[in-house]
Amino acid sequence: MIRKVTVVLGALCLVAMILATCAEVVMRYFFAHPIFGSAEMTQLLFGVLAFCGFFAVGRDRGHVNVSLFEPFLLKRFNRGYRAIFDVMSLIGSGAIVGILGWRLWDLTEYPETTVVLRVPMIWIVAIMALLALLGVVGVLASMRDERRVPPPHSPQSFE
Amino acid sequence: MTLALTGFALLLLLAFIGVPLAFATLAVGFFGLTYLRGFDAALAVSSQWMVDTATNYNLTIIPLFVLMGAFIHRSGISRDLFAASYAWMGRFRGGLALSGILSCAGFAAVCGSSLATAATMTRVAVPTMREFKYNDGFSAGTIAAGGTLGIMIPPSVPLAIYGIVAGEDIAQLFIAGILPGLMLVGLFMLAVVIMTWLRPGIGPRGEAMGLRATLRASYSTWPVIILFGVILGGIYGGIFTPTEAAGVGCAGAFLFGVARGHFLDRASLWAVFSETVTTTAMIFAIVFSALILAQFINLTGMPYALQSAVTAWGLGPVGLVLLICAICVLLGMVFESIGILLLIIPVFLPALSALGVDLIWFGILVIIVIELGLISPPIGMNVFTVKSVAPEIPLTAIFLGVMPYIVAMVLGGLLILMFPPIATFLPNVMR
Numbered sequence: 001m002i003r004k005v006t007v008v009l010g011a012l013c014l015v016a017m018i019l020a021t022c023a024e025v026v027m028r029y030f031f032a033h034p035i036f037g038s039a040e041m042t043q044l045l046f047g048v049l050a051f052c053g054f055f056a057v058g059r060d061r062g063h064v065n066v067s068l069f070e071p072f073l074l075k076r077f078n079r080g081y082r083a084i085f086d087v088m089s090l091i092g093s094g095a096i097v098g099i100l101g102w103r104l105w106d107l108t109e110y111p112e113t114t115v116v117l118r119v120p121m122i123w124i125v126a127i128m129a130l131l132a133l134l135g136v137v138g139v140l141a142s143m144r145d146e147r148r149v150p151p152p153h154s155p156q157s158f159e
Numbered sequence: 160m161t162l163a164l165t166g167f168a169l170l171l172l173l174a175f176i177g178v179p180l181a182f183a184t185l186a187v188g189f190f191g192l193t194y195l196r197g198f199d200a201a202l203a204v205s206s207q208w209m210v211d212t213a214t215n216y217n218l219t220i221i222p223l224f225v226l227m228g229a230f231i232h233r234s235g236i237s238r239d240l241f242a243a244s245y246a247w248m249g250r251f252r253g254g255l256a257l258s259g260i261l262s263c264a265g266f267a268a269v270c271g272s273s274l275a276t277a278a279t280m281t282r283v284a285v286p287t288m289r290e291f292k293y294n295d296g297f298s299a300g301t302i303a304a305g306g307t308l309g310i311m312i313p314p315s316v317p318l319a320i321y322g323i324v325a326g327e328d329i330a331q332l333f334i335a336g337i338l339p340g341l342m343l344v345g346l347f348m349l350a351v352v353i354m355t356w357l358r359p360g361i362g363p364r365g366e367a368m369g370l371r372a373t374l375r376a377s378y379s380t381w382p383v384i385i386l387f388g389v390i391l392g393g394i395y396g397g398i399f400t401p402t403e404a405a406g407v408g409c410a411g412a413f414l415f416g417v418a419r420g421h422f423l424d425r426a427s428l429w430a431v432f433s434e435t436v437t438t439t440a441m442i443f444a445i446v447f448s449a450l451i452l453a454q455f456i457n458l459t460g461m462p463y464a465l466q467s468a469v470t471a472w473g474l475g476p477v478g479l480v481l482l483i484c485a486i487c488v489l490l491g492m493v494f495e496s497i498g499i500l501l502l503i504i505p506v507f508l509p510a511l512s513a514l515g516v517d518l519i520w521f522g523i524l525v526i527i528v529i530e531l532g533l534i535s536p537p538i539g540m541n542v543f544t545v546k547s548v549a550p551e552i553p554l555t556a557i558f559l560g561v562m563p564y565i566v567a568m569v570l571g572g573l574l575i576l577m578f579p580p581i582a583t584f585l586p587n588v589m590r
Contacts, residue, residue, distance in 0.1 A: 007429070010436035014226055014409075017219060021406025025399060039216055042402065047213040049222055053440025056433065063179035064441055064495060073177060084177040092182025095189070096209070096444075103206035125210055135440075 002055050002134055009131075010052030013045045020045070037116040044114065047124050051131035058093055058138025061085065086143045093136045100129040163461035166191050166452070167502075180498050181444035188452030195458050205451050212447040216402065220319050220329065222439040223405030227314070228270040229431045230412035231386075234421050237279045239379040240265040241287075246368045246376035253355030253362035255291055256301045257348055259284040263305030264344045265380065267312045268387040269412065273496075273533055277306025277541045281548040294361035295552045297354065300560020303541040304347060307530040307568070310496060312340035314390060314405065317496045317529065320446070321522045324453075324504045329401040330394045331586040335519045337391070338581050339527065342574065346567040354563050382415040395589060442497060449501030456506055466510040476514040480521060480576070483507050484528045491532015495540065499529055520575070523582040527572045534561040534568075 024038040057063055065085065073081040107122040114121065166187045173183035192201035212218065244258035244265070251257060259280060267276050281302045288298035310317045313333035322329035355362040368376070390408045393399035399407060416422045422431065456462065469479050483503065490499045504525075511521060533541045542557050575581050 007433050007436050010439070011428075011432035014222060014432065014435060017223065018226075018406045018409045021223075021403045022410050025403050025407060029398070042219050043214045043216045046215075046219040046222065047210070049436070049439060050213045050443040051440065053436040053438070054444075056437045057440045057444070060437070062437060062441060063181055064445060064498070065177060065179050066174040066494060069175055070177070081177045085179065088173075088178040088182050092179065092185060095182075095185060099189075099202065099206045099209055102202050103210055106203075106206065121210070124214070128210070128213060 002137065003059065006052045006055045006131065006134060010049050013049035013052065017042050017045045017049070040114055040116045040119075044117075044119060044124055048127050048131070051128045051135070054093070054096075054132055054135030055138040058089060058135045059142050060138075061089070061142050063089055063092075086139065089139045090136065090143070093132065093139050097129060097132045097136055100125060100132050104129055160459065160461050160464040162191070162194075163456050163459040163506075166455065166459075170452075170502075174494075179444075180494070181441075181448045184445065184452050184498075184502075185448035188448060188455045191455035192451070192458065195455065204454055208451050208454065209447050212450055213443070215323070217319075217323050217329065218443075218446070220402045220405050221316055221442060222435060223402065223409050224314050224316055224319070225272075225438050225442075226431070226435040227405065227408045227412045228272045228275055229434045230409065230416050230422070231266070231269045232272075232275045232279055233427060233431060234412070234416035234419055236269075236380075236383060236415075236419075237262065237266055237283045239376075240383065241280070241283045243376045243380045245287075245365065246373040249365035250367035252359060252364050253351045254365045255284070255288045255293060256297065256351040256355070256362050259288070259298075259301045260305045260344060260347045260351065263302065264308050264312060264340070265383050267306075267309040267340075269314075269383050269390075269408075270309055272316065273306045273309035273530070273541055274544050276309040277303055277544045278548050280305060281545045285545075285549050285552075291365055292363060294358075294560075296556030296560035297361045298560070299545045299549055299552045299557040300542075300562070300564065301347075301351065303534050303539070303545045303557060304561050304564030304568075306541045306544070307533045308340060308343060308347075310530060310533075311336050311343060311523075311526055313337065314401075314408070315526070316442070317500060318522065318526060319401065320497055321500050321504065321525065324500060325508060325518050325522060327518050327522060331519055331589060332522055333391065333401065334395055334585045334589055335523050335582045336526070337585055339523050339571065339575055342581060343527070343530075343568065343571050346571050347564055350563040350567040382411075382418075386411050386415065395585075445497055446501060449498070452502070453505035462506055462509040465507065466513050469510045469514070476511075476516045477576070479507070479510060479514060480516060480524065483511075483521075484524065484572070487525055487528040488531060488535070491529055492535055492537060494532075496529045496533070499532070500525070517579065517583060519586050520579045520582045524572060524575055527568060527575065531565065531568050531572075534565060 020038045020041050024035050028034045104125050107125055112121040170183050170187045174180055189201055189205055192204055240262040244261035248254045248257040263276055263280050270276055284302055285298050313336045318332045318336055319329050322332045390404045393404050394401055422428055487499055536558050545557055546554050
């Protein structure tokens, strides 16, 4: 369910980004009337999109890792190696939430808006923080999962 | 300098023991900043960078090109490209391998991902090559090497990331990648000709096709030519910014897929968007972590200490570039391309600028070196990708199969090093 919602939100952001950029080109060249703030709109959509995949990546153990010693470590220290990946993914995802949370708190003290469209940044950062928090949920869900598949982006399991 | 080197050593250690690259980088960057400026300052800097990076207009190019690649990847164009290349090249000795290289180049021109190019073209080309009794290692090695063209021939995500980190114009970098990309295609084809001339048994001739059949096969590749032409032509002609070109390219790739009967159901759209959203998250996690690490490295003064050291050693621009290339080759055996760009470029940027190195030319050179890492042992992501799609071919055979292409790539790198206009001619004309 969470995956569905976050991927659909990301897809909507992508579609909106495409429409905004294409419409900007069409309006500029064919109607000599560029869309006001389209670049900023694209930026803000990207801000949300960048965090939409955090749940899916955390859930699938999809964060990129260096797999030079992976075959050896999986053979000799299977549980330890996987535990390091999982625990550090959890701490790392939590740290991102913490860092964004701090920015959110900062914005409540010193509110900011975007330059052109005057969108309050607090809303954008709040969505980012929420999506990053879902990333932590994804990692926790992957740790509860009994199926111990290799991280999907290690070369050994790339399809 | 010692502090920065300790940070890099810690980063490598964490990465080697299985910590995801993004989080290893974030940890070293954040704790490094904490050590230098205190916890509150580290938090302020990191949070500012994270949000600024997430809303950086230049970075919006990444998900859009990833999406375009995903549309192209799933639109079934790979078979048409291979059929068209085969129609022209099949009659020659090693013709299927030549076709494989050409179709990889065509696919790369609208895909932008090395792994997607290698995986897709392996499914299309390797079974046909086996049917025609091609040597297994030679076939798989050819496609693994051909796949590397994905990050050189524009549009290319690593080139865009290099542009953002180095502060160079992405449009000029894309234009600069055209001639070196074509040169690499030529060198790879030369490698096939030499290999099949020395050992004719590894790549026998295929059947010759008549002119009408050849033209008919070529006709089906028009969408790729149009898409590539619109993107690069638009950027070159100053009609689009690279981000707009990516947006238009996405729309074009989608419509092209729809015209071929794809993306009309929810499942295929889900697959495309799911792939794009997760890939964006993975790349973005590495990007902002690396930019936070770069802040720490800058505060240690390492880039400027390096600049002084380079001047003191009398390395000169070429010496420094060779040194960086050597480091990239070593890192390329371990890290993936985006990680290398984000870790290495900020460190050496001041020294490169001080020595007057053309950063467009340097970017192209670094991309070739990173391409080398994609097929070099022990990791060679493209080799493992081909292996995972064609598991019956032994890994050693594929690594042996890519050796001639490694030589071709080194030769290509040396040519660009000795004759910089190969990379700088088109961007200079564009200016």
